[in-house]
Amino acid sequence: MDNGYGGGADGYTASRVMGQGYSYTYDDIILLPGYIDFPTEEVQLSTRLTKNISLRTPCVSSPMDTVTEAQMAAAMAVQGGIGIVHYNMGLQEQAHLISKAKTFRAGFVSEPACLKPSDTIAQVDQIKLSKGFSSVLITENGQIGSKLLGIVTSRDIDFVSDRFTEVRDVMSMDLVTAPEGCTYEDASNSLISSKKSLLPIVRETGEVVELLCRTDIKQQRDFPALGTPSLGSDGKILVGAAIGTREGDKKRLEMLVNVGVNVVVLDSSQGDSIYQREMLAFSKRAYPELDVIAGNVVTSYQARNLIEAGADGLRVGMGSGSICTTQEVCAVGRGQATAVYKTAGIAKQMGVPVIADGGIANSGHIVKALVLGASTVMMGSFLAGTAEAPGDYFFQDGRRLKKYRGMGSLEAMTKGSDVRYLGDKSKLKIAQGVSGAVADKGSVMKLIPYTMHAVKQGFQDLGFRSIEAAHDGLAQGQIGLEVRTGAAQAEGGVHHLVSYEKRSF
Numbered sequence: 001m002d003n004g005y006g007g008g009a010d011g012y013t014a015s016r017v018m019g020q021g022y023s024y025t026y027d028d029i030i031l032l033p034g035y036i037d038f039p040t041e042e043v044q045l046s047t048r049l050t051k052n053i054s055l056r057t058p059c060v061s062s063p064m065d066t067v068t069e070a071q072m073a074a075a076m077a078v079q080g081g082i083g084i085v086h087y088n089m090g091l092q093e094q095a096h097l098i099s100k101a102k103t104f105r106a107g108f109v110s111e112p113a114c115l116k117p118s119d120t121i122a123q124v125d126q127i128k129l130s131k132g133f134s135s136v137l138i139t140e141n142g143q144i145g146s147k148l149l150g151i152v153t154s155r156d157i158d159f160v161s162d163r164f165t166e167v168r169d170v171m172s173m174d175l176v177t178a179p180e181g182c183t184y185e186d187a188s189n190s191l192i193s194s195k196k197s198l199l200p201i202v203r204e205t206g207e208v209v210e211l212l213c214r215t216d217i218k219q220q221r222d223f224p225a226l227g228t229p230s231l232g233s234d235g236k237i238l239v240g241a242a243i244g245t246r247e248g249d250k251k252r253l254e255m256l257v258n259v260g261v262n263v264v265v266l267d268s269s270q271g272d273s274i275y276q277r278e279m280l281a282f283s284k285r286a287y288p289e290l291d292v293i294a295g296n297v298v299t300s301y302q303a304r305n306l307i308e309a310g311a312d313g314l315r316v317g318m319g320s321g322s323i324c325t326t327q328e329v330c331a332v333g334r335g336q337a338t339a340v341y342k343t344a345g346i347a348k349q350m351g352v353p354v355i356a357d358g359g360i361a362n363s364g365h366i367v368k369a370l371v372l373g374a375s376t377v378m379m380g381s382f383l384a385g386t387a388e389a390p391g392d393y394f395f396q397d398g399r400r401l402k403k404y405r406g407m408g409s410l411e412a413m414t415k416g417s418d419v420r421y422l423g424d425k426s427k428l429k430i431a432q433g434v435s436g437a438v439a440d441k442g443s444v445m446k447l448i449p450y451t452m453h454a455v456k457q458g459f460q461d462l463g464f465r466s467i468e469a470a471h472d473g474l475a476q477g478q479i480g481l482e483v484r485t486g487a488a489q490a491e492g493g494v495h496h497l498v499s500y501e502k503r504s505f
């Protein structure tokens with residue numbers, strides 16, 4: 001295919017656009033269309049996360065404490081991607097989250113809201129406000145894993161005026177349950193035929209372990225089909241974890257390996273350091289089978305160094321994240337489109353896949369990242385407003401929001417400093433990130449499939465059927481790029497309307 005991009009008659013090759021001395025990001029550039037001779041559905045987005053790990057969906061959730069814990073990790077894997085559990089917590093807690101994600105069963109609620117009999121209706125109101133559930137399980141000690149005594153739904157409490165009434169006085173005890181370990185099909189059939197709204201899954205000895213909700217069954221019916229999950233050789237879903245590069249992280253790594261973590265990410269803003277080299281060497285010595293992703297990097301020099309030190313995957317991006325202030329604070333970083341292009345070039349030659357991390361705000365950014373050489377994208381803000389992200393929703397100016405913060409924000413560092421600096425209060429802390437909020441985005445079970453369909457449409461417009469074909473096409477000058485002026489960028493967005501509503505799907 002000769003599109004004539006080399007000469008610049010109609011666009012330019014990536015090497016010309018990216019060789020001009022500018023730091024470009026996704027919005028600065030635009031991809032020129034190719035020729036379509038296949039339907040959208042034929043586009044394959046299967047890819048590699050690392051040398052040895054393949055994914056069906058090129059999506060990775062970021063190791064941040066407002067993005068990836070067990071539920072997000074499970075949901076990402078169930079859809080063919082992967083989640084990287086953050087490490088802003090103790091080692092045992094992180095290992096527990098990995099185990100928990102691995103036992104997650106699609107369709108079931110593994111952490112239903114629970115109260116004890118002496119709690120009040122006001123507490124049910126509070127749960128409704130923060131979590132959005134209107135049904136609460138009543139257990140002996142108010143926790144999951146304790147004996148199930150009853151259920152409170154909105155029907156039990158709607159008309160009770162004294163909100164300090166104890167839940168034991170209003171709960172329903174006429175329960176239909178299913179046994180631990182039952183299949184999703186059996187459980188949903190039994191819930192549908194019971195005509196109840198909830199089906200607690202209980203052990204023979206009466207403790208509740210999971211929950212199935214009628215509303216979820218209905219919603220699941222409307223979600224796009226799941227496809228195959230990302231599975232490891234143990235038959236369980238793939239789960240990744242972030243670790244640091246301090247002495248204590250060796251123990252953390254050991255605990256993570258013991259619970260079956262499938263890949264680890266060495267989590268630093270500037271990964272080309274003696275600390276990452278040493279940690280890579282340690283991990284390769286102690287756990288030669290474990291794939292390690294190093295980073296972050298933004299130059300080909302850094303990329304080569306970390307690959308030579310043993311990295312099986314590279315995480316790319318410095319200061320491009322929505323919550324990042326690194327470029328302002330430290331003056332170091334790079335425009336994300338340029339960073340992805342430059343690092344992916346050398347990484348491809350050395351056989352290591354690249355993760356484009358940070359700055360993804362829409363499906364178009366994902367297309368650009370993948371075309372410019374990334375094999376996967378890592379997302380923070382894009383996923384932080386979903387139901388599967390940690391934390392509760394709250395209302396502000398009539399909008400439903402979730403908290404989202406940088407791991408280098410003062411707030412996150414204060415929480416994690418004991419973990420990272422082992423309580424050394426003498427270390428000065430300089431923030432390289434902010435704390436904020438993002439809008440409610442519903443479930444990732446809907447967001448990811450729709451987003452991936454949009455990405456496939458982008459690939460179809462370009463005339464490429466797969467990520468690998470696009471990488472080859474870019475290298476061979478078959479994909480035309482142009483830099484957009486400010487006015488062209490404005491034109492590419494919505495403009496000159498008095499008002500509009502933007503709904504993506």
Ligand SMILES: NC(=O)C1=CN([C@@H]2O[C@H](COP(=O)(O)OP(=O)(O)OC[C@H]3O[C@@H](n4cnc5c(N)ncnc54)[C@H](O)[C@@H]3O)[C@@H](O)[C@H]2O)C=CC1
Pocket residue numbers: 244245246247267268269270273275296317318319320321324326358406407408420432433
């Ligand atoms: N991608 C990005 O643009 C950025 C990401 N972040 C995120 O913020 C979090 C914190 O990032 P960093 O501050 O880079 O964390 P870090 O823990 O890697 O580094 C913090 C400081 O400790 C030093 N250090 C690391 N290992 C050491 C060792 N073994 N001995 C002595 N000193 C050592 C580092 O050189 C650095 O000065 C991460 O989650 C990171 O992903 C922060 C800033 C930018």
Ligand SMILES: O=c1[nH]c(=O)c2[nH+]cn([C@@H]3O[C@H](COP(=O)(O)O)[C@@H](O)[C@H]3O)c2[nH]1
Pocket residue numbers: 062063064269296317319320321322323324325326327357358359360378379380381382405406407408409432433434
């Ligand atoms: O400069 C930074 N200060 C921070 O506090 C911080 N926390 C996270 N990150 C990085 O941002 C990525 C997520 O970015 P998005 O929200 O744009 O997806 C993440 O995946 C990280 O690479 C940070 N960068």
Ligand SMILES: [K+]
Pocket residue numbers: 319320321322323324325
């Ligand atoms: K930024």
